[in-house]
Amino acid sequence: MQQRKIQNEEQTEEESFPGTSDPTIRFSDLTLVLSNDLRSVEAEWRRLESLAKNSLHQGFEWCFAWAQAHQSELVIVQGVVDGRTLFILPLEIIPERRARIARLLGHRFNNVNTGLFDAELAAPDAEELQNFAYGLRHALSDKADLVVLDNIPLVWRGMRHPLAALASIENQNHSFQLPLFPNFEATLAQLNAKSRRKKFRSQSRKIEAIGGYDHFTPTDPAEKHALLEIFFRQKGERLRLFGLPDVFQLPGIQDFFHHLMDVPAKGTDTPLTLHAIRLRGEHDGHIAAIAGLSRKGDHVICQFSSIDETICPEASPGELLFWLMIEQSCREDASVFDFGVGDQPYKRNWCTQETVQYDMLLPLTWKGSVMRPFLIGVTRAKAAVKRNPHLYAMVQRWRSRRCPKASEAPASDAEPPAE
Numbered sequence: 001m002q003q004r005k006i007q008n009e010e011q012t013e014e015e016s017f018p019g020t021s022d023p024t025i026r027f028s029d030l031t032l033v034l035s036n037d038l039r040s041v042e043a044e045w046r047r048l049e050s051l052a053k054n055s056l057h058q059g060f061e062w063c064f065a066w067a068q069a070h071q072s073e074l075v076i077v078q079g080v081v082d083g084r085t086l087f088i089l090p091l092e093i094i095p096e097r098r099a100r101i102a103r104l105l106g107h108r109f110n111n112v113n114t115g116l117f118d119a120e121l122a123a124p125d126a127e128e129l130q131n132f133a134y135g136l137r138h139a140l141s142d143k144a145d146l147v148v149l150d151n152i153p154l155v156w157r158g159m160r161h162p163l164a165a166l167a168s169i170e171n172q173n174h175s176f177q178l179p180l181f182p183n184f185e186a187t188l189a190q191l192n193a194k195s196r197r198k199k200f201r202s203q204s205r206k207i208e209a210i211g212g213y214d215h216f217t218p219t220d221p222a223e224k225h226a227l228l229e230i231f232f233r234q235k236g237e238r239l240r241l242f243g244l245p246d247v248f249q250l251p252g253i254q255d256f257f258h259h260l261m262d263v264p265a266k267g268t269d270t271p272l273t274l275h276a277i278r279l280r281g282e283h284d285g286h287i288a289a290i291a292g293l294s295r296k297g298d299h300v301i302c303q304f305s306s307i308d309e310t311i312c313p314e315a316s317p318g319e320l321l322f323w324l325m326i327e328q329s330c331r332e333d334a335s336v337f338d339f340g341v342g343d344q345p346y347k348r349n350w351c352t353q354e355t356v357q358y359d360m361l362l363p364l365t366w367k368g369s370v371m372r373p374f375l376i377g378v379t380r381a382k383a384a385v386k387r388n389p390h391l392y393a394m395v396q397r398w399r400s401r402r403c404p405k406a407s408e409a410p411a412s413d414a415e416p417p418a419e
């Protein structure tokens with residue numbers, strides 16, 4: 001375990017005034033502590049993850065499952081005062097373009113990142129932030145060339161991120177949310193409720209005509225893992241249809257999600273629960289749509305979804321499943337249904353909020369200083385393409401050129417990976 005003081009040696013301590021008691025802890029009070037063992041900081045980790053403002057993607061179970069599946073080099077960065085941990089940044093070291101990048105565990109499969117910060121840690125001023133970056137560079141320069149903290153909203157759940165001033169560039173992908181109310185009708189009222197109810201009745205009638213369906217949420221371990229395997233097959237076929245790479249075939253990814261399936265729920269909180277539309281009647285047992293939801297407190301995130309339209313595609317099973325999951329989330333007192341990153345028509349049809357996310361790139365060595373502008377340029381190029389419908393259509397046509405069936409698939413259900 002390594003320790004580094006964040007501030008420069010020349011920095012003096014702030015003057016304290018007798019008779020005053022201020023519970024706020026400054027960044028200048030922190031010492032950086034590094035570890036490569038998640039278990040060694042589990043107690044403090046679980047304390048910090050319980051705070052609503054901290055993303056479930058930096059939760060202990062999420063990060064532990066990722067570490068189990070990938071066995072990569074870990075660096076757990078803690079800010080400590082008097083033996084108490086005030087923040088945690090769980091990083092892994094990834095070789096990339098002849099450099100070493102320190103990224104948050106889970107990286108491209110995370111929908112919103114915050115790190116873990118204590119409520120008593122005050123936002124740093126400019127000098128403290130500069131000293132924090134200096135301390136991080138001093139502590140990590142022998143392990144990585146560049147720290148990349150991506151997909152971070154500068155304001156999340158009504159609170160400004162402590163490191164917001166370090167934002168380097170707007171991420172090319174935004175995320176989309178629907179506020180929820182205990183009354184499902186009040187939730188629908190934010191949208192075109194009449195049109196949505198009409199569509200739901202039409203979808204239900206079409207599926208009932210071929211035998212009906214169940215909204216299936218498996219609890220048996222064998223059923224959960226079997227349904228996850230069906231998702232991997234469905235998603236792979238869907239992505240191939242669009243001529244897109246199957247990100248779920250990357251090393252360790254399927255093991256990661258299988259590990260999450262084994263984590264028991266704590267009340268309504270869960271790192272991953274599967275939902276599905278399972279047909280009855282002559283097509284009994286056929287899985288028409290699948291989605292994976294995570295929940296922490298009142299925040300529900302859709303991590304992934306897939307559809308199989310070989311039977312009754314006119315019923316739009318993916319849309320039907322979202323209706324049922326959102327309705328259930330309202331009953332279970334969630335206040336946000338988060339569709340995650342990536343701009344898709346079906347997300348805009350459901351959501352009333354769009355969250356802009358940012359990337360923070362902190363060079364630690366000369367290699368990192370060279371790589372930083374390159375990565376910023378790549379992000380700007382992707383953003384330019386995504387925000388120009390003509391360019392984006394051209395790129396999608398180019399990517400799907402080898403797949404003649406791609407043009408037949410409805411774009412609203414495609415959900416290609418966010419890049």
